[in-house]
Amino acid sequence: MTDTSSPIDTAPRDPGAAELAVAGQWTLFWLRFRRHKLAVVSLVVVAALYLVAAFAQFIAPSDPNQTNARFTYAPPQAVQLFHEGRFAPHVDGLAMTVDRESMRRVFAPAPEKPVFIEFLAPSAPYRLLGFFTVETKLFGIAGARPGDSLFLFGADRLGRDIFSRVVHGAQISLSIGLVGVFLSLVLGVAIGGISGFFGGTVDVLIQRLIELLRSIPTIPLWMGLAAAIPVGWPPLKTYFFITLIVSLIGWTALAREVRGKFLSMRNEDFVTAARLDGMSEIGIIFVHLVPSFTSHIIATLTLAIPTMILAETALSFLGIGLQPPIISWGTLLQEAQNIRAVAQAPWLLFTPAAAIVLAVLALNFLGDGLRDAADPHGAIS
Amino acid sequence: MLPFLARRLLYAVPTLFAVSVIAFVIIQLPPGDYLTTLMADWAAQGGAVESGMVEAMRERYGLDQPIYVQYFKWMSGILLQGDFGMSFEYGRPVSELIWSRLGFSFLLAFLTLLFAWAIAVPIGILSAVRQYSVADYIATFIAFVFLALPNFVLALGMMYVMSAYFGQSVGGLFSAEYVDAPWSLARLWDFLKHVWLPVFAIGTGSLAALIRIMRANLLDELRKPYVTTARAKGLDEFRLLMRYPVRIALNPLISALGWILPAAVSMEILVSVVMSLPTTGPLLLRALLAQDMYLAGSLILLISVLTIIGTLISDILLALTDPRIRLQ
Numbered sequence: 291m292t293d294t295s296s297p298i299d300t301a302p303r304d305p306g307a308a309e310l311a312v313a314g315q316w317t318l319f320w321l322r323f324r325r326h327k328l329a330v331v332s333l334v335v336v337a338a339l340y341l342v343a344a345f346a347q348f349i350a351p352s353d354p355n356q357t358n359a360r361f362t363y364a365p366p367q368a369v370q371l372f373h374e375g376r377f378a379p380h381v382d383g384l385a386m387t388v389d390r391e392s393m394r395r396v397f398a399p400a401p402e403k404p405v406f407i408e409f410l411a412p413s414a415p416y417r418l419l420g421f422f423t424v425e426t427k428l429f430g431i432a433g434a435r436p437g438d439s440l441f442l443f444g445a446d447r448l449g450r451d452i453f454s455r456v457v458h459g460a461q462i463s464l465s466i467g468l469v470g471v472f473l474s475l476v477l478g479v480a481i482g483g484i485s486g487f488f489g490g491t492v493d494v495l496i497q498r499l500i501e502l503l504r505s506i507p508t509i510p511l512w513m514g515l516a517a518a519i520p521v522g523w524p525p526l527k528t529y530f531f532i533t534l535i536v537s538l539i540g541w542t543a544l545a546r547e548v549r550g551k552f553l554s555m556r557n558e559d560f561v562t563a564a565r566l567d568g569m570s571e572i573g574i575i576f577v578h579l580v581p582s583f584t585s586h587i588i589a590t591l592t593l594a595i596p597t598m599i600l601a602e603t604a605l606s607f608l609g610i611g612l613q614p615p616i617i618s619w620g621t622l623l624q625e626a627q628n629i630r631a632v633a634q635a636p637w638l639l640f641t642p643a644a645a646i647v648l649a650v651l652a653l654n655f656l657g658d659g660l661r662d663a664a665d666p667h668g669a670i671s
Numbered sequence: 672m673l674p675f676l677a678r679r680l681l682y683a684v685p686t687l688f689a690v691s692v693i694a695f696v697i698i699q700l701p702p703g704d705y706l707t708t709l710m711a712d713w714a715a716q717g718g719a720v721e722s723g724m725v726e727a728m729r730e731r732y733g734l735d736q737p738i739y740v741q742y743f744k745w746m747s748g749i750l751l752q753g754d755f756g757m758s759f760e761y762g763r764p765v766s767e768l769i770w771s772r773l774g775f776s777f778l779l780a781f782l783t784l785l786f787a788w789a790i791a792v793p794i795g796i797l798s799a800v801r802q803y804s805v806a807d808y809i810a811t812f813i814a815f816v817f818l819a820l821p822n823f824v825l826a827l828g829m830m831y832v833m834s835a836y837f838g839q840s841v842g843g844l845f846s847a848e849y850v851d852a853p854w855s856l857a858r859l860w861d862f863l864k865h866v867w868l869p870v871f872a873i874g875t876g877s878l879a880a881l882i883r884i885m886r887a888n889l890l891d892e893l894r895k896p897y898v899t900t901a902r903a904k905g906l907d908e909f910r911l912l913m914r915y916p917v918r919i920a921l922n923p924l925i926s927a928l929g930w931i932l933p934a935a936v937s938m939e940i941l942v943s944v945v946m947s948l949p950t951t952g953p954l955l956l957r958a959l960l961a962q963d964m965y966l967a968g969s970l971i972l973l974i975s976v977l978t979i980i981g982t983l984i985s986d987i988l989l990a991l992t993d994p995r996i997r998l999q
């Protein structure tokens with residue numbers, strides 16, 4: 291590739307050019323990544339989502355499993371920032387009547403009964419991140435009286451707070467993406483590496499296997515495997531197996547990427563130089579080859595996470611993935627499985643869906659930005 | 672062309688074999704064999720289990736023989752007699768249950784592909800010709816949102832909007848009066864009124880990928896010297912675009928069928944479950960939940976085999992449109 295528009299020697303040198311010339315791989319990576327505005331924003335969103343998942347207990351105002359028969363299918367309560375002219379975040383209380391004909395509870399906002407929101411509200415003690423005992427939540431009802439309710443995203447058929455459930459669901463849904471990607475990484479790098487490094491018959495066999503796996507529709511295959519998980523298994527074991535099943539398909543894309551890189555780099559000058567210097571093959575792989583395509587692998591991995599999140603969602607939604615009482619975005623969507631449930635309480639569908647779209651969209655844009663940044667021929671400024 | 676065809680068909684044979692093994696493994700996965708499930712089911716219904724019948728079935732499926740014999744018996748039953756085994760839940764041969772549903776599944780997948788192409792190709796062309804324009808950004812962003820939205824959520828959301836705000840009946844592929852009617856113009860019209868929603872919900876998921884392939888390929892083509900030559904000779908922009916670069920940029924889109932088709936079939940299953948369409952999706956889900964394994968395994972086998980055949984057809988199409996492929 292020759293770039294005739296800016297020959298290096300005659301280009302006007304800006305003060306940073308000297309540093310740029312000696313900048314390391316990761317500095318260049320970051321400089322290229324920074325140009326992709328949407329990806330930078332997405333990086334912030336993704337980081338925020340994982341923080342929410344890590345501190346779910348702190349952020350969720352109520353216990354996600356706490357039922358409240360009084361507030362069956364209570365609608366979302368919108369936050370208002372001002373009350374009688376001064377800053378006081380609050381929601382309107384809910385006035386409940388029973389519709390005599392359908393025998394359903396009907397809720398209406400009651401502005402005369404405001405429920406004030408308090409930040410860093412005291413709560414029953416709980417354990418954060420597994421080791422801190424904390425007695426404070428990010429926010430809660432100030433001076434709670436009986437009958438007060440705070441349902442930012444509404445309540446489900448048992449009167450559980452959907453906001454708290456979506457926040458807790460992030461833990462499982464987002465981590466399944468990470469764990470699944472890690473398993474895919476191990477499989478993909480090992481198998482793709484073997485394929486690209488040895489070549490010949492091994493390569494042909496592995497490539498046929500990958501083509502086979504890619505030609506089968508994934509959902510029926512996943513369904514078949516997931517349905518074989520015994521119902522009585524403990525949640526953690528089910529979680530692990532679902533992750534394993536989901537990553538069974540993810541590794542193929544990664545293996546192809548790794549193999550392609552191995553093949554194209556095997557004959558690069560710097561590899562030949564290392565070989566002539568008497569370096570061992572294993573040494574070449576880990577000291578020269580792997581670092582030179584780490585950025586590519588990171589990009590591919592990021593793009594694989596959303597696929598895994600969507601797969602978990604689909605399986606759990608169908609009732610053959612994770613099962614309640616595990617809370618994930620997929621099991622939350624199970625509540626909205628048919629049009630009747632959606633018609634009665636649309637927020638059952640729309641709030642978990644919004645969380646999924648936000649996470650998947652941000653991860654996709656982030657992955658796109660990383661991929662562009664990993665391209666060594668990409669422009670820097 | 673013939674050597675290419677022969678080679679391609681030969682490649683398909685081991686793939687088909689591997690798929691049948693996978694389907695068989697899925698049949699074997701749940702604990703216990705087919706007969707224990709069947710007898711438990713009969714006992715639960717209070718029916719007397721005739722020992723002669725059990726023996727006959729044990730013989731038929733080779734259940735007391737090694738696993739490869741069982742596989743062989745299952746496969747030879749399918750290949751030689753079209754016998755996929757019995758569905759114990761329905762008490763009928765699997766082959767009676769699946770064909771019409773498979774037909775609708777693949778009809779739906781086919782319509783979805785047509786829809787996705789019809790939308791993605793013009794948008795891809797627009798995005799490439801007006802690269803980095805507002806239209807390019809908007810199209811890319813919308814396609815990404817559809818990519819991020821699970822299809823079944825989209826289907827549910829659309830059904831909700833249609834019934835809540837437009838008062839339309841949703842779900843299924845036909846209105847009640849046309850379900851069992853023979854094909855006629857009225858039934859076709861009714862079918863079209865129902866089918867657009869699942870087609871939209873499934874098709875939008877593949878849009879992002881298709882648009883990006885089309886855009887990237889066309890951008891590559893537009894930079895080539897022959898485009899400049901044609902422009903220098905005074906060919907007007909639109910005819911130039913359509914006659915050469917677009918035609919070449921379409922080729923990778925045809926080869927993309929190889930993975931778009933499996934994806935469409937997958938998503939069709941999810942959307943069908945939500946909308947209770949008369950396709951393989953709901954049947955497969957029920958079979959798996961009830962551990963009706965011959966039915967489930969046969970469905971997985973047939974869905975995969977038909978997808979592989981579809982991919983084969985797309986390869987042949989590609990070879991027909993692009994001489995470079997068949998000469999390789």
